[in-house]
Each structure stands twice: as C-alpha cells, then as structure tokens.
Amino acid sequence: MKAITDPDHALDRGLQAIRTQYDVTQDFPPQVIAAAEAAIRRTPTSHADRTALDFRTLDPAQSTDLDQAFLIEEAGADLILRYAIADVAWFVDDGDALDIEAWKRGTSFYLPDGKAPLYPTILSEGAASLLPDGPRPAVIFVVRVAPDGGARLDGVERAIIRSRAKLGYETLKPGDLPPLFDSFARRIRDAELRRGAARVDPPEQEVVALPDGGHVLGFRQRFPAEEGNAAMSLATNLAVAEALLEHRTGLFRVMAEPDAQAVARLRHSAAGLGLAWPREMTLAQFEARLDPADTRAAALMLEIRRAGEGARYTPYHPGVVPWHAAMAGTYAHATAPLRRLADRYVARAALEVANGRPVPGGVSAAFEKLPQIMAKADAREGQIDRAVVDLAEAVMLGGREGERFSAIVTDLDERGARIQLADLAVVARVAAPGAIPGDRIEVRLAAADAARREIRFEPAA
Known part of the structure; x- marks a missing residue:
C-alpha cells in the first residue's frame, strides 16, 4: 500500500x-x-x-x-x-x-x-x-x-x-x-x-x-x-x-468460458510470463493452480478475467x-x-x-x-x-512527470501494452513495440492530470 x-x-x-x-x-x-x-x-x-x-x-x-x-x-x-x-x-x-x-x-x-x-x-x-x-x-x-x-x-x-x-x-x-x-x-x-x-x-x-x-x-x-x-x-x-x-x-x-482463440492467446501470455501450462491441462485447472501472491500469476489472472x-x-x-x-x-x-x-x-x-x-x-x-x-x-x-x-x-x-519507472508487461492488445509498475500499485498502458507479456521495461511518466483522471507513460529513452 x-x-x-x-x-x-x-x-x-x-x-x-x-x-x-x-x-x-x-x-x-x-x-x-x-x-x-x-x-x-x-x-x-x-x-x-x-x-x-x-x-x-x-x-x-x-x-x-x-x-x-x-x-x-x-x-x-x-x-x-x-x-x-x-x-x-x-x-x-x-x-x-x-x-x-x-x-x-x-x-x-x-x-x-x-x-x-x-x-x-x-x-x-x-x-x-x-x-x-x-x-x-x-x-x-x-x-x-x-x-x-x-x-x-x-x-x-x-x-x-x-x-x-x-x-x-x-x-x-x-x-x-x-x-x-x-x-x-x-x-x-x-x-x-x-x-x-x-x-x-x-x-x-x-x-x-x-x-x-x-x-x-x-x-x-x-x-x-x-x-x-x-x-x-x-x-x-x-x-x-x-x-x-x-x-x-x-x-x-x-x-x-473464454473461446478457443482467447485460450490460445492466454497460453502465449502464460509462456511470456514464464508460467508453465501443460498442453493437456484445461484453463480452469491451470487457473486453479495460480497463486495471486505471485506477480506473474496475478498478471495472468487479470488477463483471464478480461478474456471472457x-x-x-x-x-x-x-x-x-x-x-x-x-x-x-x-x-x-x-x-x-x-x-x-x-x-x-x-x-x-x-x-x-x-x-x-x-x-x-x-x-x-x-x-x-x-x-x-x-x-x-x-x-x-x-x-x-x-x-x-x-x-x-x-x-x-502528480509532480513526478519526467521520472523513470520499472514496469512489467502484463498483456497486449490493440491499444498497446498493459503494464504494472514494479514499485507502485499502478496499472497503465504504453506503446511498447516488440514487447511481450512478462517483459520488464523502463517507462517515463509523461503526464499526470488529476482533474482528468489520466496518466500517460512513454517508453524511456
């Protein structure tokens, strides 16, 4: 906290x-x-x-x-x-x-x-x-x-x-x-x-x-x-x-249940996060084994919730x-x-x-x-x-614009990479071409606007 x-x-x-x-x-x-x-x-x-x-x-x-x-x-x-x-x-x-x-x-x-x-x-x-x-x-x-x-x-x-x-x-x-x-x-x-x-x-x-x-x-x-x-x-x-x-x-x-295409994407995400998902194991069986205290597992659990x-x-x-x-x-x-x-x-x-x-x-x-x-x-x-x-x-x-933060990529979609900051309970999006779930990346805070309830990150140079 x-x-x-x-x-x-x-x-x-x-x-x-x-x-x-x-x-x-x-x-x-x-x-x-x-x-x-x-x-x-x-x-x-x-x-x-x-x-x-x-x-x-x-x-x-x-x-x-x-x-x-x-x-x-x-x-x-x-x-x-x-x-x-x-x-x-x-x-x-x-x-x-x-x-x-x-x-x-x-x-x-x-x-x-x-x-x-x-x-x-x-x-x-x-x-x-x-x-x-x-x-x-x-x-x-x-x-x-x-x-x-x-x-x-x-x-x-x-x-x-x-x-x-x-x-x-x-x-x-x-x-x-x-x-x-x-x-x-x-x-x-x-x-x-x-x-x-x-x-x-x-x-x-x-x-x-x-x-x-x-x-x-x-x-x-x-x-x-x-x-x-x-x-x-x-x-x-x-x-x-x-x-x-x-x-x-x-x-x-x-x-x-998430459809077959969604499950296939989840398998790729699990692999990117370094989570072993045996081919013969169903999504439900695999999810039941995930530990929310593990940040990698937590990231995948959030993606599973969004998949259906x-x-x-x-x-x-x-x-x-x-x-x-x-x-x-x-x-x-x-x-x-x-x-x-x-x-x-x-x-x-x-x-x-x-x-x-x-x-x-x-x-x-x-x-x-x-x-x-x-x-x-x-x-x-x-x-x-x-x-x-x-x-x-x-x-x-607010006031930390320009600072660099370490983050982990939790998943990808058409809007870019979803990231979780390593040291703060902040979830955001950033353009991260080539990134895959599980990657650790450096980002820079470009804007924090409380009135608009918006934060914006950019890839760190």
Whole structure:
C-alpha cells in the first residue's frame, strides 16, 4: 500500500466529481426515508424463534451492513450450514418507496469517502443488518454439505436470530471461528477442484481511506478467513440455484468460458510470463493452480478475467441449464440482499419453493426485468471503481512527470501494452513495440492530470 500525498486536496475534489458524474448519492428522497422509518417499526409475525442458536457474522471489521450470519453443525458425516440472510423483504414491499428507489440504484456503491447504500442506513446498517446488538429478522438457508463437498438445500425459513459476535477479517483471534469452519471450507474447495471450477480472485487495485484522513493506493489484501466465508456463500448460492432450477424458476448468474482463440492467446501470455501450462491441462485447472501472491500469476489472472464475456444475470428458460464457467455449476446470487437488489427476489423464491409454495407472480415478473437493471448497476459500479483508481494514480504521481519507472508487461492488445509498475500499485498502458507479456521495461511518466483522471507513460529513452 502506497500513501497518497495530497496537500491540495485534489483527491477530495476528484471523489466529489466522481459522485456527481455517476450520480452517486448517500441521500434518499424524503418519502424513502419515511418508508424506512415506518418499516423498522414492524413487528415480525412470520418468523420462528431461533435466538437460542449460536450465529455470528464475519466481514471486514469496519462493515456495518451485515448480510449474513452463520452456524455450522455436524450431522453424521455431513456438515449442516445454517446461513442466515438479512430478511430485507420483510421491510420492503413491492411497489413501495423503498422498492422503487432500490430499483433505481440496483446495488450499493462503495467509494473511499463513503458508500451510497441500496437502502437507507437505518435499514442497511440498522434494523435489517445482522448486528449483534439485538434480535433481527432473517431468512435461514439450511445447506447440507456431504463429505465430497456436494451441497443441497435442506430447508428455508423465516426466523428471528441474535448474532453472538461480529467478527472481522483483520481482527480475528485464535478461537474466534467455530471448530468446523476450516473443514467446511476444505470440503467446498475440494469439490470445486474436482469439478474444474476456477474461483480464483485476482488482486484488485483499491483506494482506502486512513483514520487520519489520508488515503493509500495498493492491491487489496485477502485475508485467510475470507476463503471460508466465500465457501459458505458459494455453497448456499449453488444449493439455492439447484433448487430453483429444479422448480423451473429463478434468476441465475452465468458466465461463458473464454473461446478457443482467447485460450490460445492466454497460453502465449502464460509462456511470456514464464508460467508453465501443460498442453493437456484445461484453463480452469491451470487457473486453479495460480497463486495471486505471485506477480506473474496475478498478471495472468487479470488477463483471464478480461478474456471472457464477463458474468451476467439470466432468468430461467425452459430446457436451458444456466452455467457459470468459473463456478463450474449452476449458480445464483441470494446472500447479499442489503447490497444487491436481485438477491432479495432470489431469496423470496427460494423460501417459497423450499416450503412447497408457488413463487409469487411479482417475483417471477421481476426475474425477467432484473438482468437489465443489474447489468446497468454492474457497469456503473465498474466505471466508478475504475474512476477512483485512475484518480488516485494521477494524484499519487502528480509532480513526478519526467521520472523513470520499472514496469512489467502484463498483456497486449490493440491499444498497446498493459503494464504494472514494479514499485507502485499502478496499472497503465504504453506503446511498447516488440514487447511481450512478462517483459520488464523502463517507462517515463509523461503526464499526470488529476482533474482528468489520466496518466500517460512513454517508453524511456
């Protein structure tokens, strides 16, 4: 992580400009706030009492919009995951002011100087968040995981729960996690490897606000407990997706494999980076072996992510098995309803089918409309994230025009060579005729313009 020196407050001005450009606001219209205030006064009437169960949450330490709480138990050779999800649908009615506003936003947006939540904070960080300060309404997914890692949905219920602890990735101490946490994660990971999944997250640039008001730019650190947390979410989403597919309904997350031409380019890139990719090994098998801590592997992982068409949402279509190549399975998003609009509807559908009831017409209709809404929100989120990083890079490099930097070429396309600076978390492009992925080159900073969020490098003479 590299501290950003910003005595002129160019970063603050730039972040405000990004909020204005992309219409990212933390504020809500008065009617939405009024609807939220009315919603938090509702007394749950359709929920079983599960407050005696030992649920806890696991998130970044500073997070307060807590979507999930968990409990893992043994049942013979199987493991039972009780994954409690914030019951957002209890607070939000179809067509009310909260619902209308959520459809406009699609998702929560996160910036270094604060987030723009999907729902007002009195809900998303208060009454609906699974914080350990009192009972909360939740939807509990009961997921049975066999010794081979196969996951199926054993039940879904609305319940009142009480989280016993708010655990943070950065602040975990020995004994904080339940004894079965690691063995559960191993089962899910082993099952992924057997079916050829490639759920490997490449390192991502991020800008982080510091307590003293400053900021740093770096690659996001991934903590060991995140793997286990991701395994619980994955198992739940796979189990929910299979249950919905069996009942011929749902909204699924799908992603195609890179085509043969793209895979051929990736093989050339791997060779250029000095990474051995045996001819008989598939892309998924190879990607599963990559270590994001290795800068060469990280560079290839980023290229792999760009090689395919990207993930998208699709409703159920008769005779079509929705497929997510990176997960190597049928997959849905159900576990983050405070932060993603689509999850609220998927959770509602799962609750109904698991209890032998028909999916409400309004939910089925939403499945047809949500792909477009979520695609727009995903694109906007990506643009905001990129704009923030571009701004931070320009601010950090401001005043260093003319300096030389060592860089590694990560890939090539029609716009030139993509490079990663050797000593800074900066990714850029440069004209580098004859370069191949893996080459180390010297570049000179030609321009750094914070107002335009642009940096420009040239080959060093």
